Amino acid sequence: MASDRIERFTRTERAVHWVHATAFMTLLASGLTLWLPRLSELVARRPLVKAVHIDAAVAWLVALAVVVAVGDRRRLRETLRELDLFDDDDLLWLRRHPAPQGRFNAGQKVNAILTGAFAVLFAVSGTLLWLGERDHAFRFASTIVLHDGLTLVSLALFAGHLYLAVLHPATRHALRGITTGSVDRQWALVHHRKWARGRE
Amino acid sequence: MERGETRTYGRRAFLGVTAVGLSSLLWGRAAWRDLGGAAQPLENALPPALFPTGWRIYTVADHMPSFDRATWRLRIDGLVGRPRTLSYDELRALPSAEQVSTFHCVTGWSVSNVHWRGVRFDDLLATAGLRQDANVLTFVSAEKPYVDTLTLAQARLPDAMLAYEMDGRPLPREHGAPVRVVIPDMYGYKGVKWVERISVDSVAEPGYWEQRGYDSDAWVGRSNGL
Secondary structure (H helix, E strand, O other): OOOEEEEEOOOHHHHHHHHHHHHHHHHHHHHHHHHHHHHHHHHHOHHHHHHHHHHHHHHHHHHHHHHHHHOHHHHHHHHHHHHHHHHHHHHHHHHHOOOOOOOOOHHHHHHHHHHHHHHHHHHHHHHHHHHHHOHHHHOOOOHHHHHHHHHHHHHHHHHHHHHHHHOOOOOOOHHHHHHEEEEEHHHHHHHHHHHHHHOO | OOOOOOOOOHHHHHHHHHHHHHHHHHHHHHHHHHHHOOOOOOOHOOOOOOOOHHHHOOOOOOOOOOOOOOOOOOEEEEEEEEOOEEEEHHHOOOOEEEEEEEOOOOOEEEEEEEEEEEEEEHHHOOOEEEEOOOOEEEEOOOOOOOOEEEEHHHHOOOOOEEEEEEEEOOOOHOOOOOOOEOOOOOOOOOOOOOEEEEEEEEOOOOOOOOOHHOOOOOOOOOOOOO
């Protein structure tokens, strides 16, 4: 008889998730303090907050690079393949029809893809803001609009992600998967049937 | 047990979103301005602490100056007939002017329809009297070491002023209480906040941002590579 728990996320996957999560929350808190006048006034120490924001951004990219360098790259490539491929069930699921899902459901795939694209765009626009303060050639009127727009959309995605991971009764078990690596087999058979079935 | 074919939608979505995001460096600002009008009712419904007001507060020191009406003074010195020290009430007693203008920041954001009230520089300087060799006004902020300059001709533009009210209320702390420079034709870094001293000089020393490579004549749309 199979055990009651099955491994859903490798250590490398969890490391990528938590590096990104920690950096995102640090950058969000410091970024909002730089952005919203009331918070700016409350904290008042802009040079310090700005330094935290920039250092956190550099640490985020370095830490991601380190995880990829020392982690299980074969499994990460497999993860990317899973996120890339959408089958008929995924498309049904996105149209809110019940359809059996793989290790990632279609919504999780969309969230991961947007998170990846936003990471690139945040890094590019942030670098341009930093360079623009030093050299006219890198100063574009729309850089800050992109950086702010990404923040607003990310905030909405983050709120939804937190709700599903922490509050929503049907899905919050997934939090155990991303912290310990494994999830309850029965839960997986309901929510990620195609993946859990294949591992019996 | 996948049914039907699988499609590589993931990489396409990733590349598509990234490409649209990068292209927005060309069209983002115009779109944001249009969207800003549409989002106005939403913006008005939310508490100001939670929603971006369009402003952002750039400071360079670890401490934001606070204003005490009883002890605050504005010093006007340098190439003047009589150096003056004005209290807040004395400043408010000078002839006042009002205007509605757009504020442009060199980093790309703008706030339109800002209602200012304050003193025109000619009315302010008349209290001290300019000497023949006076050419430049140096505005010294209580936020050290922020400083910037305007030529007398720039300070005499019809919509340049030393403002003490913004949108019908005394200038809030984060906007430079009690007085800041307003010159709508130039980027905001010329609008020194928390002004505590105006020195009249013959030549301009580089201001805080000028020392860091920004233009001294910061005309909106015609300076700083924009």
